Amino acid sequence: MAIPTRLHFPRAQWRRAAACTLLGALALLPGAHAATASAAPPDAAASDPGALGWMQGFPPPEAKRIRYTDSDYFAFPKLRWTACHFRQLMPTVGVSRGPGAAAPLPQRLDAAIDALPFTPLNTRTRMTWAQSLQANYTDGIIVLHDGVVVYERYAGCLQPDGQHGAMSVTKSITGLLGEMLVAEGVLDENDTVGAIIPELARSAFGDATVRQVLEMTTALRYSEDYADPNAEVWQYAAAGSTLPPAPGYSGPRSYYDYLQTVQKQGRHGEAFGYKTINTDTLGWIIARRTGKPVSTLLSERIWTRLGAEQDAYYTVDSSGTPFAGGGFNAGLRDMARLGQLLLQDGRSNGEQVVPAAAIARIRAGGDRRAFAKAGYPLLPGWSYRGMWWVSHNAHGTYMARGVHGQALYIDPAAKVVIARFGSHPVAGNSANDPTTLPAFDALARYLMAQPTR
Amino acid sequence: MAIPTRLHFPRAQWRRAAACTLLGALALLPGAHAATASAAPPDAAASDPGALGWMQGFPPPEAKRIRYTDSDYFAFPKLRWTACHFRQLMPTVGVSRGPGAAAPLPQRLDAAIDALPFTPLNTRTRMTWAQSLQANYTDGIIVLHDGVVVYERYAGCLQPDGQHGAMSVTKSITGLLGEMLVAEGVLDENDTVGAIIPELARSAFGDATVRQVLEMTTALRYSEDYADPNAEVWQYAAAGSTLPPAPGYSGPRSYYDYLQTVQKQGRHGEAFGYKTINTDTLGWIIARRTGKPVSTLLSERIWTRLGAEQDAYYTVDSSGTPFAGGGFNAGLRDMARLGQLLLQDGRSNGEQVVPAAAIARIRAGGDRRAFAKAGYPLLPGWSYRGMWWVSHNAHGTYMARGVHGQALYIDPAAKVVIARFGSHPVAGNSANDPTTLPAFDALARYLMAQPTR
Numbered sequence: 001m002a003i004p005t006r007l008h009f010p011r012a013q014w015r016r017a018a019a020c021t022l023l024g025a026l027a028l029l030p031g032a033h034a035a036t037a038s039a040a041p042p043d044a045a046a047s048d049p050g051a052l053g054w055m056q057g058f059p060p061p062e063a064k065r066i067r068y069t070d071s072d073y074f075a076f077p078k079l080r081w082t083a084c085h086f087r088q089l090m091p092t093v094g095v096s097r098g099p100g101a102a103a104p105l106p107q108r109l110d111a112a113i114d115a116l117p118f119t120p121l122n123t124r125t126r127m128t129w130a131q132s133l134q135a136n137y138t139d140g141i142i143v144l145h146d147g148v149v150v151y152e153r154y155a156g157c158l159q160p161d162g163q164h165g166a167m168s169v170t171k172s173i174t175g176l177l178g179e180m181l182v183a184e185g186v187l188d189e190n191d192t193v194g195a196i197i198p199e200l201a202r203s204a205f206g207d208a209t210v211r212q213v214l215e216m217t218t219a220l221r222y223s224e225d226y227a228d229p230n231a232e233v234w235q236y237a238a239a240g241s242t243l244p245p246a247p248g249y250s251g252p253r254s255y256y257d258y259l260q261t262v263q264k265q266g267r268h269g270e271a272f273g274y275k276t277i278n279t280d281t282l283g284w285i286i287a288r289r290t291g292k293p294v295s296t297l298l299s300e301r302i303w304t305r306l307g308a309e310q311d312a313y314y315t316v317d318s319s320g321t322p323f324a325g326g327g328f329n330a331g332l333r334d335m336a337r338l339g340q341l342l343l344q345d346g347r348s349n350g351e352q353v354v355p356a357a358a359i360a361r362i363r364a365g366g367d368r369r370a371f372a373k374a375g376y377p378l379l380p381g382w383s384y385r386g387m388w389w390v391s392h393n394a395h396g397t398y399m400a401r402g403v404h405g406q407a408l409y410i411d412p413a414a415k416v417v418i419a420r421f422g423s424h425p426v427a428g429n430s431a432n433d434p435t436t437l438p439a440f441d442a443l444a445r446y447l448m449a450q451p452t453r
Numbered sequence: 454m455a456i457p458t459r460l461h462f463p464r465a466q467w468r469r470a471a472a473c474t475l476l477g478a479l480a481l482l483p484g485a486h487a488a489t490a491s492a493a494p495p496d497a498a499a500s501d502p503g504a505l506g507w508m509q510g511f512p513p514p515e516a517k518r519i520r521y522t523d524s525d526y527f528a529f530p531k532l533r534w535t536a537c538h539f540r541q542l543m544p545t546v547g548v549s550r551g552p553g554a555a556a557p558l559p560q561r562l563d564a565a566i567d568a569l570p571f572t573p574l575n576t577r578t579r580m581t582w583a584q585s586l587q588a589n590y591t592d593g594i595i596v597l598h599d600g601v602v603v604y605e606r607y608a609g610c611l612q613p614d615g616q617h618g619a620m621s622v623t624k625s626i627t628g629l630l631g632e633m634l635v636a637e638g639v640l641d642e643n644d645t646v647g648a649i650i651p652e653l654a655r656s657a658f659g660d661a662t663v664r665q666v667l668e669m670t671t672a673l674r675y676s677e678d679y680a681d682p683n684a685e686v687w688q689y690a691a692a693g694s695t696l697p698p699a700p701g702y703s704g705p706r707s708y709y710d711y712l713q714t715v716q717k718q719g720r721h722g723e724a725f726g727y728k729t730i731n732t733d734t735l736g737w738i739i740a741r742r743t744g745k746p747v748s749t750l751l752s753e754r755i756w757t758r759l760g761a762e763q764d765a766y767y768t769v770d771s772s773g774t775p776f777a778g779g780g781f782n783a784g785l786r787d788m789a790r791l792g793q794l795l796l797q798d799g800r801s802n803g804e805q806v807v808p809a810a811a812i813a814r815i816r817a818g819g820d821r822r823a824f825a826k827a828g829y830p831l832l833p834g835w836s837y838r839g840m841w842w843v844s845h846n847a848h849g850t851y852m853a854r855g856v857h858g859q860a861l862y863i864d865p866a867a868k869v870v871i872a873r874f875g876s877h878p879v880a881g882n883s884a885n886d887p888t889t890l891p892a893f894d895a896l897a898r899y900l901m902a903q904p905t906r
Binding site for chain 2: 055100101243244256257293310318319
């Protein structure tokens, strides 16, 4: 989710993006992308995984198989299949919804939405909502208005009973758990990480506070620039891989082992720096404080109380640690239920599942000046708090965002929740934001003007 | 599940068994065991995975980690953790229970069962039911009498909401699906495999009938003798592995690719030969005929209609094919629900889920003379039908059996179902049968004498 200076969709970032996913675990990290130009990738219809025949047949033909050991298993176009099938490629841990029944999601579909017009960022050409789904390689999108499903579509690899990688939307879930524990007094946001996790005392995280981790204002010597073969992200990927290490490899063999090696660069608390390792550190803090991995805590505290219709899961590293920074997978409708939980200030099915104070803290947003220093031209005036992206617009909209188009969008004023899974050829969301943010905004405004459902 | 000539528990088969799981996927195949003697393994309490600290802590200490790339990840004592955590080590595919609520399992526990005495095979020393659980390294056991839970225990790695590898109990589930399709006319048991799967026409399976596959009376040049480094089972394991192939490996890369290479040895239909590849061939037949992998068919036809309280899953090979011969994992209570479905002739929660004719075919048993040729001294007079082990005793008892002590035991006359998961040091069930079969029989007789619950 690093941000390029180009605002419009760079026609062939996808080629570089493909080259950027050479390592297995890497694909789960927030991807970057270069801005060099070449031919445009195939569009959503032409790259449909069903049409392309990936992993179809008993057995699939050799040329149509996708393996975890393939260097390009999460590069476009294979990612259009992989996004829905991570557990078939790599080890995972479950997030149980418990033995109960799913809570019904009431539905009153609005047929007018497909034709809703909006103007993409940095263009003058209007586009309809339906066109935006194609433009964004949408695998699934569901819209709740006041808790009622008004729109729901599936494409590509996804079905209502399927699951999809949430990518960095995972971070916002980890952040929600973190803010919940802060609100409950289990975590003190002013504690230093080193005080909670002695193993991190001598790393860059040692003197960072929990709050700085939650807001990603830590000062870390850590690059997620996939185009740089020396970037630390490659070491992180190697540490998290569950494949056999390369001959002679003697580096860290788990996320937690890697985090201990991270060095400081600069001063904490001054600038927002979007780095996945903050979230994995938060996951570690949560595990150490509660005695439970994030997968178990999420199940016990939220997934069993959400009325979820599917179990969810996390990918894990070779020490069994769930990837708190990017490894969450779930069904689309359950993502909408999660969004609705936040919209309802932590209440779900008549129960206060998450303290309202935790949601309020997220909604209040983080340090906008610190955020501005990171340079996100498509997100002017935004901030980052509790690992959520906060717009500070008049509606109080905030989002979870993950590479290749994953989104959970909450507009409190309009009472709108939008959950989207996608498999856009370009990892960075700056590629799809121009056809996403104004579309979501237009839809929220349209729904806000409708009679209550 | 090959059978040694020694009848009593060979004290240190466990050492050889450990050496027998050098390859990853292999661990899921029915293990064999040698009969050489050495020191006895640690007992159930001493090898408890919690007490040993496997994969505990955030992160687990290096010496306590268990990785898929470890040669001994499924050898005793690590197997005592691994048996409950396959999905955290390798890729899998889910078996959904659907969005509904679990069906309650009524419970009226019988405290007298623990003291129930029985005489193990080939000894004169009596043992109690409770002692047998320790002797068998039981991870979980549940007993239904007339549909009511009368006994339920968890130990080792298992909890009521946990999951456990079913090992070759998987075969009986695949067989149940096969018999279901035969009863429904979707499969003709007299068809040859080659007629259904042209890719297998030139293999040993080509001129075998579906029935011969279901009864494992195919004549295959295929050894599952783990002690023989040239045994075909090693090639099968390599084909099914999801790890990167060894340098220079040019063999098959999936179960289905391997099955095409199997050569005939002898004449079909004459002798029972317990070989996992029959079940994977049946899985392929099912997938080809129904257009669905066994994981999907099991979910649609049974797991969503069983009142299951957990999703289940299969391990998969690198082409995404579920391991129909040994890769099923589920919760213990759901295994009991499955047994109760069979006890009720295919009915569950007032619905005919599986045709009664399919269950009747299994209960009728297979060719006892063909079975006798395979030489199972602990199973005299038994047969194998629809991939279930049929006792032909006065109660009409039949079983699903998997290495290291997995069992699903159905006694129609006593209206008793016993589901057990275990992690016995020795793979082959001849090691635990002496303290299992008479215990189960004694309990069924005891319950049969009780008033109806």
